[in-house]
Amino acid sequence: MEAAPCAVSRPPSSATAAVRKRSKRSSSFTKVRVTASASSQQSNSVTLLDYGAGNVRSLRNAIRHLGFHITDVHKPEDILTADRLVFPGVGAFGAAMQVLNQTGLGEALRMYIDKDKPFLGICLGLQLLFDSSEENGPVKGLGVIPGTVGRFDSTQGLIVPHIGWNALQPVKDSGMLHGIEGHHVYFVHSYRALPSEDNKDWISSLCYYGESFVSSVSRGNVNAVQFHPEKSGAVGLSILQNFLRQSSSSSLKTLVPGKASKLAKRVIACLDVRSNDKGDLVVTKGDQYDVRETTGDNEVRNLGKPVELAGQYYKDGADEVSFLNITGFRDFPLGDLPMLELLRCASENVFVPLTVGGGIRDFTDANGRYYSSLEVASEYFRSGADKISIGSDAVFAAEEYLLTGVKSGKTSIEQISRIYGNQAVVVSIDPRRVFIKSPDEVKFKSVKLMKPGPNGEEYAWYQCTVKGGREGRPIGAYELAKAVEHLGAGEILLNCIDCDGQGEGYDIELIKLVSDAVTIPVIASSGAGAVEHFSEVFQQTNASAALAAGIFHRNEVPIQSVKEHLLDRGVEVRMLSMEKTQSNQPEMAPRGAAAVV
Ligand code: 1PR
Numbered sequence: 001m002e003a004a005p006c007a008v009s010r011p012p013s014s015a016t017a018a019v020r021k022r023s024k025r026s027s028s029f030t031k032v033r034v035t036a037s038a039s040s041q042q043s044n045s046v047t048l049l050d051y052g053a054g055n056v057r058s059l060r061n062a063i064r065h066l067g068f069h070i071t072d073v074h075k076p077e078d079i080l081t082a083d084r085l086v087f088p089g090v091g092a093f094g095a096a097m098q099v100l101n102q103t104g105l106g107e108a109l110r111m112y113i114d115k116d117k118p119f120l121g122i123c124l125g126l127q128l129l130f131d132s133s134e135e136n137g138p139v140k141g142l143g144v145i146p147g148t149v150g151r152f153d154s155t156q157g158l159i160v161p162h163i164g165w166n167a168l169q170p171v172k173d174s175g176m177l178h179g180i181e182g183h184h185v186y187f188v189h190s191y192r193a194l195p196s197e198d199n200k201d202w203i204s205s206l207c208y209y210g211e212s213f214v215s216s217v218s219r220g221n222v223n224a225v226q227f228h229p230e231k232s233g234a235v236g237l238s239i240l241q242n243f244l245r246q247s248s249s250s251s252l253k254t255l256v257p258g259k260a261s262k263l264a265k266r267v268i269a270c271l272d273v274r275s276n277d278k279g280d281l282v283v284t285k286g287d288q289y290d291v292r293e294t295t296g297d298n299e300v301r302n303l304g305k306p307v308e309l310a311g312q313y314y315k316d317g318a319d320e321v322s323f324l325n326i327t328g329f330r331d332f333p334l335g336d337l338p339m340l341e342l343l344r345c346a347s348e349n350v351f352v353p354l355t356v357g358g359g360i361r362d363f364t365d366a367n368g369r370y371y372s373s374l375e376v377a378s379e380y381f382r383s384g385a386d387k388i389s390i391g392s393d394a395v396f397a398a399e400e401y402l403l404t405g406v407k408s409g410k411t412s413i414e415q416i417s418r419i420y421g422n423q424a425v426v427v428s429i430d431p432r433r434v435f436i437k438s439p440d441e442v443k444f445k446s447v448k449l450m451k452p453g454p455n456g457e458e459y460a461w462y463q464c465t466v467k468g469g470r471e472g473r474p475i476g477a478y479e480l481a482k483a484v485e486h487l488g489a490g491e492i493l494l495n496c497i498d499c500d501g502q503g504e505g506y507d508i509e510l511i512k513l514v515s516d517a518v519t520i521p522v523i524a525s526s527g528a529g530a531v532e533h534f535s536e537v538f539q540q541t542n543a544s545a546a547l548a549a550g551i552f553h554r555n556e557v558p559i560q561s562v563k564e565h566l567l568d569r570g571v572e573v574r575m576l577s578m579e580k581t582q583s584n585q586p587e588m589a590p591r592g593a594a595a596v597v
Contacts, residue, residue: 046244047082049073049109051099057384059088059122061348062230066241076108084244085112088230089124091421093133093149093191096124097141106142113144113222120176120243121224126217127191129224130199135191145217146198149191154519158210159544161190161423161490163521165232165264165319165574166207166215174204174218176242184264184574185225185232185239186319186353187215188386188423192226209263221246231353231386233314233574264572265538266545267562268320268523269313269552273339273358274327276300281338283309284326285550287501289430289469291326303553307345313552314350316559317576321346321354322389322493322547324428328358329392329467332365340383347384356380357389357428357493360412373412374419381420388416389426389493392466395473398483402475407487417488422520427484428493430469431462431477431510444476445517447509462496462510469497481514481522489520493547496526501550503529506537515542523547531557531565538571 046068050056063070063086073079087109089096100106113119113129127133130141133149141149154160165184170177192213195203199214207215207226216225223243229236271283272291282302284291292298303309310321323346325331325339339358347354360380363371377388390412397411407414417425435453439446446461453460462477475483481492494514496507506527515522521544524537528548537546551557563573 043083044068045071045083047071047073047078047085049079049085049087049105051096051103051105056088056090057344057382058228058347058351058354058386059086059230061384062237062240062351063244065348065351066237066244068244073105076104079105079108079112082112082117084118084120084246086120086122086243087125087128088122089126089128091124091419093124093127093135093141094137094139096128097139100128100142110142110144113142116220116222118221118243118246119223120240122230123189123226123228126214126224126226127193129217130193133191144222145193145202147193147196149193151191152210152213156210157519159519159521159542161188161520162192162209162263163188163423163491164266164544166209166227166262167264168205168207168215168227170205172204172218174216174223176218176223176239177205177216178242180235180239183235185215185227185229185236187227188231188353189226190421190423231351233351237351262572263544264319264574265543265566266319266523267317267534267559267566267573268322268545268547269310269316269318269559270322270324270525270547270549271306271309272324272326272549273306273342274300274325275338276302281306281342283553285501285553289497289500306342309553310346310354311349313559314352316552317563317574318352318552318559319545319574320352321350323354323356323358324389325356325358326468328360331359332363332371340379343380343383343385353386354384355387355389355426355493356385357391357426360388360390360416361393362412372415374415377412377416377420381424387424387426387491389428390416390489391428391430391468394427394429394484394489395464395466395475395480397487398480399473399475401483401487402479411487413484413487413489417490422488422490425489426491426493426523427480427489428495429477429480429514430465430495430497432465432469432472432497433460433507433510434463435460442476445478445513446476447513449509460509462513465497477510478513478517481518485518485520491521491523491544492518493523493525494543499527502527503550505529505533506546508537508540511537511541511543515544521545529556531562534562535566535569535571538566539569 048070127149128141129144130147130149131143132138132140152160167184170181202217202219204218205216206212229240276282283304283306284301285303291301360373360376362373380388393412435457436459437457439459442461444461446459463472464475464480465472499507506524511524523545524543525547534546537543566573
């Protein structure tokens, strides 16, 4: 199904009010979501158990894209009468079990599964099938599969959450995973179930991340996956389609697991978005954060339409797409309908993760109405974001935390990660290099430079800024990164104002400094100008992903060339193949294309 054409332009003020009204709806998941339902009589109908805890919009979009119709669960009986049920668990294990127990949905789920009716659990929807979880627990699960879900062990430096593309090793010939061996799918989780003697009959695939964990289970018609098929590009859509077409019954044939894969390094396309002087939302791109043309009327540089470009980058093989509303710090995001509309439109056709940033903070509007940053983020999640990115507000939160040593529980990072999980919270850092002669000159962590500064300085520290680089703050990138990790951020987007738009390569010293300091993933950003810059950053630092903007917008380097170069240099990446699997879908990775070298 094609999305309706999206017109992303400035809204009338009444529309803004409508969004504000909608944002008042509770984002918590104490009730079963009640939305318009459709006839469950239709053969292409899918029943969806959405208890309102996160972004299920992507899954809805993927199911609709495959030509199926969604019926929502309102009450336990809706589960029992379903022909096929999809359960996208989102949020924390304990909170989800509380909802399932209080509403009777848990009991209905157990009965439905006992009857061996077609079932697909996704992410937490897999974990909830187990006996219990250690997440904020122990907490009892549905008890369908023997075992306890535990956290990945980060004490030896493993980066947790496990975010990104990793390949599956099928161990059972389950129809749903047919033909996906060696293909990468998208994971985002901190907890995992381990294989054991007791649950081996259930396991249909394993995945390796520091250890072998359960990436999917399948028995009869009951299936569950730890990854997100709705965010795994064409491969994920074909897995989802296999389930929906009911070719998912697993056979007893046991397979020998293939070679273990590593978590692939991600290549992210970033779209800096803002209104131009005519009021249209455009993709722009700065040089060291200056986005205005240097000639003529000094207009905001316009590099294209956000939704179109996002769709193109998805087809070109981007592993993620980020939208940064670069003037969000001075606008109220919930008043910015085009940004929300942009997300809704993009998420209809982009089946890889979408991150959105800009203006996420507590806010009081002109009428004195207070909006928490959680409400702002919730509206972004409802509109199709998988992750939100916090810039300026994270700097203030980190400064406060370092000053008091106390986690108030009220910062945007804490509020949002508590409800949506830390994997959904990215902190975007905008540092500027400050040259110094000696590390003793400042209380912030500095680096010894490979190339001395303009006055022969041998060191530099990286000063964090807010409001798009307009204001420097008394905190370094290293200190900020460590503080926001403690506060609950799940990932760091590490820009560098000096390198932005220069095309001379990433700031390796900065990225090394930060990626060695934290155990959450770091996205290297700013300065990519050639494919070699990507291999350099992955080979010399612990970055999990590399983001670029200008070279992609100006068509200087295709994403596929970056991936081919990385593969050639022994860096594992998700590849696209020569074969199209579905019209208007990007190509599916060939088996073994993502070789571990
Ligand atoms: O502070 O929470 O409202 O968030 C604002 C967000 O907008 C932050 O993530 C901040 O990084 C971003 N931002 C603000 N002003 C600018 C600007 O450019 N004037 N853009 C800006 C940040 C950096 C990257 C860029 C890379 C790669 N731009 O997004 O895409 O540097 O570029 P390149 O490959 O062309 O070198 P808040």
